[in-house]
Amino acid sequence: MVSTSNAKKKMSLQKKHNLIGWAFLIPASLLIFVFCFYPMFQAILLSFKKGMGEAQTWAGIANYSRILKDRTFKQCLFNTVFYFIIQVPVMLILALILAQLLNDATLRFKGLFRTMIFLPCATSLVSYSMIFKSLFAPDGFVNMILTKTGIGAVDWFQNAWAARFVIIIALVWRWTGYNMVFYLAGLQNIDQSIYEASRIDGATAFQQFFKITIPLLKPTILLTAIMSTSGTLQLFDESVNLTAGGPGKSTMTLAHYIFNISFVETPKFNYAAALSVFILVSVAILSAIQMKVGDSRD
Amino acid sequence: MKKKGFFSILLATAMLGSMVGAVPAAAADEDQTLTVWCWDPNFNIYAMQQAEKIYQKDHPDFKLDIQENVYNDIETKLITAATSGDYSTLPDIFLMQDYSYHKDVTSFPDVFTELTESGIDFTQFSAGKLADSTVDGKNYGVPFDNGATIMAIRSDIVEEAGLTTDDFKDITWSKFMELAKTVKDKTGTPMLTTSGGSELVLEMLQSAGASPIVDGEVKIADNEVLKQAVEVYAQLVNEGYMTEYTDWDQYIASMNNGDAAGVINGCWIMSSVQAAEDQAGKWAVVNMPALDDVDGATNYANCGGASWAVSSNCKNPELAYDFIKSTFGGSVELYDDLLVNAGAIASYLPAAESDVYQEASDFYGGQKVYADIVDFASKVPAFDCGAYYSDVRSALTDVITNVVQNGADVADELQTAQDTVEFNIEG
Numbered sequence: 001m002v003s004t005s006n007a008k009k010k011m012s013l014q015k016k017h018n019l020i021g022w023a024f025l026i027p028a029s030l031l032i033f034v035f036c037f038y039p040m041f042q043a044i045l046l047s048f049k050k051g052m053g054e055a056q057t058w059a060g061i062a063n064y065s066r067i068l069k070d071r072t073f074k075q076c077l078f079n080t081v082f083y084f085i086i087q088v089p090v091m092l093i094l095a096l097i098l099a100q101l102l103n104d105a106t107l108r109f110k111g112l113f114r115t116m117i118f119l120p121c122a123t124s125l126v127s128y129s130m131i132f133k134s135l136f137a138p139d140g141f142v143n144m145i146l147t148k149t150g151i152g153a154v155d156w157f158q159n160a161w162a163a164r165f166v167i168i169i170a171l172v173w174r175w176t177g178y179n180m181v182f183y184l185a186g187l188q189n190i191d192q193s194i195y196e197a198s199r200i201d202g203a204t205a206f207q208q209f210f211k212i213t214i215p216l217l218k219p220t221i222l223l224t225a226i227m228s229t230s231g232t233l234q235l236f237d238e239s240v241n242l243t244a245g246g247p248g249k250s251t252m253t254l255a256h257y258i259f260n261i262s263f264v265e266t267p268k269f270n271y272a273a274a275l276s277v278f279i280l281v282s283v284a285i286l287s288a289i290q291m292k293v294g295d296s297r298d
Numbered sequence: 299m300k301k302k303g304f305f306s307i308l309l310a311t312a313m314l315g316s317m318v319g320a321v322p323a324a325a326a327d328e329d330q331t332l333t334v335w336c337w338d339p340n341f342n343i344y345a346m347q348q349a350e351k352i353y354q355k356d357h358p359d360f361k362l363d364i365q366e367n368v369y370n371d372i373e374t375k376l377i378t379a380a381t382s383g384d385y386s387t388l389p390d391i392f393l394m395q396d397y398s399y400h401k402d403v404t405s406f407p408d409v410f411t412e413l414t415e416s417g418i419d420f421t422q423f424s425a426g427k428l429a430d431s432t433v434d435g436k437n438y439g440v441p442f443d444n445g446a447t448i449m450a451i452r453s454d455i456v457e458e459a460g461l462t463t464d465d466f467k468d469i470t471w472s473k474f475m476e477l478a479k480t481v482k483d484k485t486g487t488p489m490l491t492t493s494g495g496s497e498l499v500l501e502m503l504q505s506a507g508a509s510p511i512v513d514g515e516v517k518i519a520d521n522e523v524l525k526q527a528v529e530v531y532a533q534l535v536n537e538g539y540m541t542e543y544t545d546w547d548q549y550i551a552s553m554n555n556g557d558a559a560g561v562i563n564g565c566w567i568m569s570s571v572q573a574a575e576d577q578a579g580k581w582a583v584v585n586m587p588a589l590d591d592v593d594g595a596t597n598y599a600n601c602g603g604a605s606w607a608v609s610s611n612c613k614n615p616e617l618a619y620d621f622i623k624s625t626f627g628g629s630v631e632l633y634d635d636l637l638v639n640a641g642a643i644a645s646y647l648p649a650a651e652s653d654v655y656q657e658a659s660d661f662y663g664g665q666k667v668y669a670d671i672v673d674f675a676s677k678v679p680a681f682d683c684g685a686y687y688s689d690v691r692s693a694l695t696d697v698i699t700n701v702v703q704n705g706a707d708v709a710d711e712l713q714t715a716q717d718t719v720e721f722n723i724e725g
Binding site: 069070071072133134137138139157158159160243244246247248249250260263264265266267268269 | 370373374377381401404405494542543544545548685686688689692695696699700703714717718721722723
């Protein structure tokens with residue numbers, strides 16, 4: 001009798017623990033479901049419909065086939081992919097180098113340097129865009145330096161390639177520190193004794209970096225790569241605030257185009273939803289590829 | 299435990315917040331109160347407050363609940379109400395930018411109340427301005443501020459070049475190019491400054507009574523007037539008679555620090571021009587140049603401005619009509635006050651006959667600028683910007699960029715723009 005009642009008590013205690021666990025999970029899950037998954041589901045539904053307001057009719061894949069014929073979309077896709085291909089590798093490599101430098105045990109004022117490099121990503125997206133806008137203005141700081149050094153001023157925002165360059169510089173400036181923090185955290189987790197052992201075996205600093213640091217940081221690199229991919233494909237603030245998509249539409253990103261379709265031009269929510277789904281699928285595919293490539297288990 | 303308590307408080311606050319948020323909409327049900335959305339405390343909110351005071355003289359119980367909303371928020375809220383089908387969140391009266399009128403009335407007709415039969419005398423407003431808020435011959439808005447296009451010029455700079463500001467009055471673009479060349483050669487200063495975009499080209503188009511959309515058909519590719527307007531724009535930039543700034547602040551600065559000898563824009567640009575107080579007496583206002591050899595070309599256009607709309611959620615439309623009729627649609631006294639205290643130039647034509655409008659402005663060297671501008675406004679050709687105006691503007695901006703920056707062929711670019719806009723319409 002005594003033992004069974006004990007068992008009962010144990011069971012109920014375990015159940016109680018489980019219930020508490022669920023209770024902690026439910027509010028967050030519920031909020032994520034209501035505010036993220038439900039709208040996503042609705043957006044997918046919306047992308048298969050046509051019409052304004054409540055008068056929606058099913059349109060099949062009309063919105064998706066429209067994407068293929070849309071020249072502005074192609075331009076924006078090109079811009080976005082261009083940012084992605086140039087900016088993500090440059091930024092991640094830079095972040096890795098900075099993290100490695102700042103992880104040096106003998107370096108002084110480490111905290112100060114880390115804070116300084118991390119600080120850009122604590123600034124608001126709009127205010128940093130404004131600052132870059134004034135830096136690269138016709139009579140801004142950058143042009144002043146270029147003129148003084150004899151290179152000559154550049155019309156940063158009038159020329160398509162120059163404007164794309166400014167966006168990439170801005171992105172690298174803002175997000176390198178953010179990714180560096182991940183790498184720093186990852187580096188802290190690598191046991192110093194591995195480096196010591198390799199030093200005894202005569203490994204150079206380069207060998208240590210490529211043979212020890214990078215393989216052991218792989219999960220972190222993967223994480224930052226996926227986050228940057230998703231972030232770059234959804235790039236919005238820089239396109240809107242820094243260049244307003246111009247000149248013409250030569251720096252406009254997909255997310256900016258989606259916003260324009262919905263709220264600036266004559267609204268086409270269904271088409272905008274279809275484009276959003278396109279970005280979602282692209283991010284999913286690219287992340288899947290990255291996970292496959294970065295997977296250390298063979 | 300502490301954390302839990304914190305979250306429950308947070309949740310409770312959020313719920314309370316949403317409840318409080320719902321109250322103002324309910325308050326609109328009260329008999330003599332109208333809710334208004336507009337955005338600028340020094341300009342249109344001030345205007346509504348003055349209108350309220352004027353109407354209260356005869357209607358002591360009347361009250362306005364003016365809620366400040368940034369324009370983009372107003373438009374987002376309209377779209378939210380329309381797409382959700384819940385119009386109860388809308389105010390009684392709201393201010394809308396003229397350029398989105400056709401788009402929003404066509405896309406979301408249920409947001410608006412038609413004002414054609416409301417008793418407001420629409421013949422008293424300038425035709426060009428009124429057309430912006432008129433869709434299919436029906437009135438949906440009461441014009442507020444004037445957006446008549448002006449050319450403001452620095453009299454001291456043109457005089458340095460041996461010209462007078464009168465030389466720039468009632469001229470064509472080819473004549474303007476000659477004058478701008480003189481100014482550029484003698485002073486090194488470009489005649490104009492622009493913030494880029496397609497406004498100036500569209501103003502040229504409107505000044506010739508032409509439109510990018512005719513009877514619902516896109517008319518960009520084979521539009522001779524439009525082609526000429528783009529060519530004039532490209533010539534202005536290429537010859538160095540006009541400097542393009544992509545940044546608004548730099549654009550404003552270029553007028554204030556003498557980097558340009560003038561500017562063409564809606565007359566609301568005057569408040570920015572006047573910001574350089576040290577240049578008092580050195581500015582003059584004339585009409586814009588007309589296109590050469592185009593039938594119906596004039597020196598008048600319109601750029602920007604806003605109009606008052608009555609929402610479909612208005613519980614007391616008779617009151618709203620009467621309020622607007624006796625203030626923005628009929629009170630010279632109101633417009634006199636707005637001109638002096640808010641710098642708002644009326645689109646209400648009788649206001650121009652009032653004494654206040656006849657006063658000379660010291661900033662503009664003693665010119666009666668306000669009377670002149672209202673006179674410009676009365677001559678603006680009507681312009682049907684259509685529901686796809688924002689799409690047209692965006693496509694034309696691409697045309698101008700490609701022609702000016704990359705030397706692309708005007709006809710080819712206009713064909714691309716035509717295709718783009720048609721593609722947007724068909725979707």
